[in-house]
Amino acid sequence: MTALRIWPQEDGQPVTCQEKLRMLEENWQEVQQVLADAFEDAVLMGVSEQVMRERLAELVSSLASPKVGRA
Numbered sequence: 655m656t657a658l659r660i661w662p663q664e665d666g667q668p669v670t671c672q673e674k675l676r677m678l679e680e681n682w683q684e685v686q687q688v689l690a691d692a693f694e695d696a697v698l699m700g701v702s703e704q705v706m707r708e709r710l711a712e713l714v715s716s717l718a719s720p721k722v723g724r725a
Contacts, residue, residue, distance in 0.1 A: 693706055
């Protein structure tokens with residue numbers, strides 16, 4: 655059994671809406687699976703594990719915020 659994941663908001667308070675929590679968990683599971691598959695494929699094709707980890711981290715770091723430009 656997995657522990658309940660806490661999703662903090664900007665003010666530090668956790669998200670409590672059950673629908674939002676369900677969506678966040680579904681998204682987390684999907685992203686986790688896609689990243690695991692991509693990592694496994696790359697390593698099995700001969701890519702360095704360290705390089706693949708670095709590139710995945712760079713990918714996450716490069717994500718643009720959907721809040722940029724919003725008032």
